[in-house]
Amino acid sequence: MSIYLNPLQEDFLTELMNIAMGLAASAMSEMINDEVSLSVPKVSFVSRQEVITQFFSQVDGDLAGVSQKVSGALAGELLLLFPSNKSLAVVELMMQDTVSLEGMAGLEQEALCEIGNILLNAVISSLADNINESFVSSLPVYICGSSSHVIPNNGLTNESVLLLQVDFSFSKKSVSGYVVILLNVDSVDVLLAKMDARLASLG
Amino acid sequence: MNISATAADHPMKIDDSLFRVAFETSDYGVIFLNSAQRVVFWNDWMAAKSKIEADMALGQSLLELFPEIAGKRISGAIIRAYSGASTILSSVLNKAPFPLYNRKDNGELYILLQSVSVRPFTSSEGETFCMLQINDMTAIIKRDALLKEYVEKAQGLSKLKSEFISTVSHELRTPLTSINGSLTLLSNGVVGNLEVDVKSLVDIALNNTSRLILLINDILDIEKIEAGRLDFSIGAVLLPKLISQSIECNKPYGDKFQVSYKMINPAGDVNVLADMDRLMQVMNNLLSNAAKFSQANSQVEIIISRRDEFIRVTVKDNGAGISEAFKERIFEKFSQADASDEREKGGTGLGLSICKHIMDRMSGKISYSNNPEGGASFHIDLKEIVS
Amino acid sequence: MNKKTILVVDDSKVSRMLIKCIINDVEPNWIIVESANGDEALKVTESLEIDLMILDYNMPGIDGLTLAKELKERFPDSSISLLTANIQSATENKARDLGVDFVKKPITEEKIKGILARVK
Numbered sequence: 001m002s003i004y005l006n007p008l009q010e011d012f013l014t015e016l017m018n019i020a021m022g023l024a025a026s027a028m029s030e031m032i033n034d035e036v037s038l039s040v041p042k043v044s045f046v047s048r049q050e051v052i053t054q055f056f057s058q059v060d061g062d063l064a065g066v067s068q069k070v071s072g073a074l075a076g077e078l079l080l081l082f083p084s085n086k087s088l089a090v091v092e093l094m095m096q097d098t099v100s101l102e103g104m105a106g107l108e109q110e111a112l113c114e115i116g117n118i119l120l121n122a123v124i125s126s127l128a129d130n131i132n133e134s135f136v137s138s139l140p141v142y143i144c145g146s147s148s149h150v151i152p153n154n155g156l157t158n159e160s161v162l163l164l165q166v167d168f169s170f171s172k173k174s175v176s177g178y179v180v181i182l183l184n185v186d187s188v189d190v191l192l193a194k195m196d197a198r199l200a201s202l203g
Numbered sequence: 204m205n206i207s208a209t210a211a212d213h214p215m216k217i218d219d220s221l222f223r224v225a226f227e228t229s230d231y232g233v234i235f236l237n238s239a240q241r242v243v244f245w246n247d248w249m250a251a252k253s254k255i256e257a258d259m260a261l262g263q264s265l266l267e268l269f270p271e272i273a274g275k276r277i278s279g280a281i282i283r284a285y286s287g288a289s290t291i292l293s294s295v296l297n298k299a300p301f302p303l304y305n306r307k308d309n310g311e312l313y314i315l316l317q318s319v320s321v322r323p324f325t326s327s328e329g330e331t332f333c334m335l336q337i338n339d340m341t342a343i344i345k346r347d348a349l350l351k352e353y354v355e356k357a358q359g360l361s362k363l364k365s366e367f368i369s370t371v372s373h374e375l376r377t378p379l380t381s382i383n384g385s386l387t388l389l390s391n392g393v394v395g396n397l398e399v400d401v402k403s404l405v406d407i408a409l410n411n412t413s414r415l416i417l418l419i420n421d422i423l424d425i426e427k428i429e430a431g432r433l434d435f436s437i438g439a440v441l442l443p444k445l446i447s448q449s450i451e452c453n454k455p456y457g458d459k460f461q462v463s464y465k466m467i468n469p470a471g472d473v474n475v476l477a478d479m480d481r482l483m484q485v486m487n488n489l490l491s492n493a494a495k496f497s498q499a500n501s502q503v504e505i506i507i508s509r510r511d512e513f514i515r516v517t518v519k520d521n522g523a524g525i526s527e528a529f530k531e532r533i534f535e536k537f538s539q540a541d542a543s544d545e546r547e548k549g550g551t552g553l554g555l556s557i558c559k560h561i562m563d564r565m566s567g568k569i570s571y572s573n574n575p576e577g578g579a580s581f582h583i584d585l586k587e588i589v590s
Numbered sequence: 591m592n593k594k595t596i597l598v599v600d601d602s603k604v605s606r607m608l609i610k611c612i613i614n615d616v617e618p619n620w621i622i623v624e625s626a627n628g629d630e631a632l633k634v635t636e637s638l639e640i641d642l643m644i645l646d647y648n649m650p651g652i653d654g655l656t657l658a659k660e661l662k663e664r665f666p667d668s669s670i671s672l673l674t675a676n677i678q679s680a681t682e683n684k685a686r687d688l689g690v691d692f693v694k695k696p697i698t699e700e701k702i703k704g705i706l707a708r709v710k
Binding site for chain 3: 019
């Protein structure tokens, strides 16, 4: 089980994420009628604890968003996250509607789930397509809380995962969010093998 | 009931047919499509709401049964399921993906607002099926909309109330200030010496206008606090000095009740984080309460001490202590230990509530305890500033 | 066969490798010049004649469209394609306004062939 990505493999994964997020950003941009700027993808092997810590230091307060499980060649979790005080604003933007009161979050959570579902499915399906693999994704689940609550870990925070992350923000409104993919190390072997084959064919 | 004794008699496996019955009769719609996207399962709920019976639905595609779904998100979701994606169509963003109806009590048909989930399942033989689950969200959405309407109305009313209180209080204060002014001049003999009987009547009037002015100020303060409009300028305050000033201020009041004040400060010059005027307001309130409720000829002690990173000021009186009944509402608005008692001694019942708000704003605490030797102690905790 | 010079600008080495590979299959004689960013590209093309440019959009330094504008002034007869993962309509519109061809990643043989056909 290799825990090292060589520069070409990292480059390949970064490009895959760029393409996948490009699709998701395009869908988002249409929903909110605004331009979406994307960060350079983060690609690395880390422990789940490191992901938790990174979010803890990067975001003030709780996170809210949507989580989906993915299985098949790419197995792990897909997350769409926002600072929790912005999550309702995001739903408002997407619905282009004035909504929401603090705590009246029943139906807004459902709407956020659907938004997350659209974006995360776009991302995982692009990634899978580009490596000629299939995937199965679960229904979205609303998540909210501190980063250790929201980043899936089942208590196994030392577990290593392949982290693929892109930060995004909306140009007009001050909303920033995160797409986080955590892939189990087992499934990553398949991914790396596929990538190496492609890279070899390029000479 | 002895569970372990009967365990051996009951099956640990559940028959698969029970699952089928459960789906058949559930209170939400369940549809299964085979790999050719044709209906292979259509439960009772679907039959009832769509008016399409199971034997009519089996073998058909959803597009054949509901032509209006062509090109809509639900169609895309079904196709994507065969590629492995699970999809949710929330009722918020998709009102009614399928034409499903209920009947109101008056016989009128209405369309169901739905939440639909679409999921793939692959059988052990490798066949992919698509399962749709449809929930009726009509009642929930209606209730949510009603709730929002009510909350908006309540917020509107609250705003009106705030404005009303502000306006009335200001309107009342102006004439009262004039009355107070005139009576003060009269009482002080500025326009001529008053006879004893006359002066005592004038003094009664003067005291009561003062009380009214204090009440209006308190009401305005509470209103400002609740609307979040009370301004604070928080800085370093030299505590012993402020307490001395408060004692000076309240001495005449204490004399009325034959109560004296004494500061006990082993800590020397201590600085705390506070708004000077508001802290003075809290101290005045505690000192006047202590005098009101102390026995005559007793001493109220103001003790400065250290508790962890806080500086504590304890105002200790010799009165009756806080009763069990009063404990619950001690910091609430308009709460007084005994209404009749209070009217005799004066007071608005707003004082402790205002104190609590002020302490909260200054990141401090207010609490109380009954003294073992009798009487009550009120404690305020403030953050220390070490220069 | 007319020998053409193609400039490929993309911060991803893998993308550049893939594009080069496909071009070499279709037109083995054509010269391919590659750069990892806009500044490098401008330097490297100072003393060359470029017939076709394939540019990424999101790169460190100047973005693909700003680079396209500069290169278009230098090589007015050349053909420019923006090959990018950033497929939002805002980007597409900007490209259109500049007269730059807009192609969505992922990079496939078909798409590269389509780009090459524009300059033959």
